[in-house]
Amino acid sequence: MLVCQPQCIRLVLFWTFVALLVRLGALGLTHVYSLSAGYGGFYPLPSGADDRYYYEASLRLLQGAGPVDLPNAYPLLLSLLFAVFGPSVLLGKLVNVFLGALGVGLGVWLAESLGSRSFSLWALNRPGNVAGLFLTFYPSAVFYSTQLLKDSLIWFLGLLTVCLSVLLLFRPRSWHYLGLGALLLFLWPLRPYTVLALVGALSLYFLLRRARVRDLIALGSILLTVPWLLGWGPFGWKYLNPLLSPERLASFRAEVYGIGGSSLGVALDPTHPLRFLLGWLYSTITVFMGPFPWQVDGLMEAVALLEVIYIWPLVAVWWAGLRRLRHPEPPELLLLFALVLGLGIGLFSDNLGANTRLRLLVWGALIIYAAVRLGGNRADPLSDHPSRARGGPDAPPRTAKGL
Numbered sequence: 001m002l003v004c005q006p007q008c009i010r011l012v013l014f015w016t017f018v019a020l021l022v023r024l025g026a027l028g029l030t031h032v033y034s035l036s037a038g039y040g041g042f043y044p045l046p047s048g049a050d051d052r053y054y055y056e057a058s059l060r061l062l063q064g065a066g067p068v069d070l071p072n073a074y075p076l077l078l079s080l081l082f083a084v085f086g087p088s089v090l091l092g093k094l095v096n097v098f099l100g101a102l103g104v105g106l107g108v109w110l111a112e113s114l115g116s117r118s119f120s121l122w123a124l125n126r127p128g129n130v131a132g133l134f135l136t137f138y139p140s141a142v143f144y145s146t147q148l149l150k151d152s153l154i155w156f157l158g159l160l161t162v163c164l165s166v167l168l169l170f171r172p173r174s175w176h177y178l179g180l181g182a183l184l185l186f187l188w189p190l191r192p193y194t195v196l197a198l199v200g201a202l203s204l205y206f207l208l209r210r211a212r213v214r215d216l217i218a219l220g221s222i223l224l225t226v227p228w229l230l231g232w233g234p235f236g237w238k239y240l241n242p243l244l245s246p247e248r249l250a251s252f253r254a255e256v257y258g259i260g261g262s263s264l265g266v267a268l269d270p271t272h273p274l275r276f277l278l279g280w281l282y283s284t285i286t287v288f289m290g291p292f293p294w295q296v297d298g299l300m301e302a303v304a305l306l307e308v309i310y311i312w313p314l315v316a317v318w319w320a321g322l323r324r325l326r327h328p329e330p331p332e333l334l335l336l337f338a339l340v341l342g343l344g345i346g347l348f349s350d351n352l353g354a355n356t357r358l359r360l361l362v363w364g365a366l367i368i369y370a371a372v373r374l375g376g377n378r379a380d381p382l383s384d385h386p387s388r389a390r391g392g393p394d395a396p397p398r399t400a401k402g403l
Contacts, residue, residue: 011121011128011132012108012109018132018136019100019101020101022137023100023146027093027146041093042089047353050071053075055092073190089148096149096152096153097145097152099145100141104135106159107135110162110368110372111127111131111368111371112128115375128371130375131367131371137310139307139310140357144356149357154191154361159364161187161198162333165198166333168180169333205336208325246276249268250270253267253268253348254267258351260351261298262300262352262353263351263352264282264286283349287342287362289315290352293305295352301352304353304355318335318366331373334365334368334369337365341359342359
């Protein structure tokens with residue numbers, strides 16, 4: 001088990017507190033503006049969002065006003081919160097601010113656990129400080145944590161599942177698998193493809209590392225049972241089946257994300273495999289590093305471009321990490337997760353505005369990965385894994401003490 005040393009704890013608490021202050025300040029500004037502009041405290045832009053629907057659906061659930069068609073579990077969670085404290089848009093936002101700050105703390109813990117400890121506590125290039133700085137001021141993560149949307153909850157749960165997944169790479173315990181299964185069970189009704197991306201990344205990592213069959217069986221069992229328990233069939237087949245049809249996928253993409261001023265207008269043509277592949281590739285690159293200057297044709301795209309400039313200094317580290325995937329070490333799990341999730345988002349979204357929400361975990365994982373690699377890796381890959389800790393001429397030295 002990874003242990004957070006006193007210096008690590010100090011950094012986690014410091015950056016969580018700073019992230020909380022930043023998000024509280026942003027909440028105050030956006031909430032006051034929303035009220036003064038006539039948006040009633042909801043999404044402070046004319047393009048709108050799902051927050052009004054979530055709030056109204058949660059009130060209907062709270063009042064028992066008959067069946068409510070829920071696109072995800074977030075309105076249900078809001079109704080439980082409102083049942084205890086009373087309906088309040090601001091209260092829901094405050095909870096999201098807190099979850100957003102906790103996510104930053106988890107990111108710092110990951111960077112400290114996987115990165116080198118050879119730096120002084122407040123060194124700017126120390127992995128925990130690099131992750132804390134970029135995650136704290138990541139513009140979209142700050143903004144969406146101030147809104148009554150599910151993104152902060154997904155941000156927190158997603159990073160928490162990554163933390164637990166990292167524990168599996170060292171000295172796995174039964175409770176690690178049980179805890180991971182429970183988290184995935186909770187995350188699935190909020191954003192199923194994030195669960196699939198995480199389990200897919202773990203599976204790829206273990207296959208590339210040729211880990212023990214027991215680990216693959218355990219992960220396969222989670223992937224089999226979690227979607228099944230939620231009514232999506234074995235391995236989430238009922239959810240995946242529509243996505244495996246290029247025609248239905250192209251139609252969903254055009255009808256849901258291919259509308260509005262932020263859409264790139266890139267259609268996936270299921271009748272021409274090469275066009276389909278090229279459109280997917282262009283959309284995926286845009287998810288990771290867009291919008292590009294030639295895609296900017298309005299104020300919102302210009303704002304999103306400023307966010308990309310914020311993240312560009314780390315892009316070289318991401319590209320360098322691709323070569324490490326042939327023999328991945330624990331930090332590469334973050335890179336694999338970001339790649340699988342980003343490729344999935346590129347399949348159904350060509351909307352620059354939607355991408356800023358959908359890729360929060362993609363960029364979050366990549367920020368932490370860059371922080372670790374800039375500071376140096378802490379341990380040999382799987383050096384404390386049971387399959388490699390039995391001695392013998394081929395057993396690597398146990399460099400990750402305290403795990």
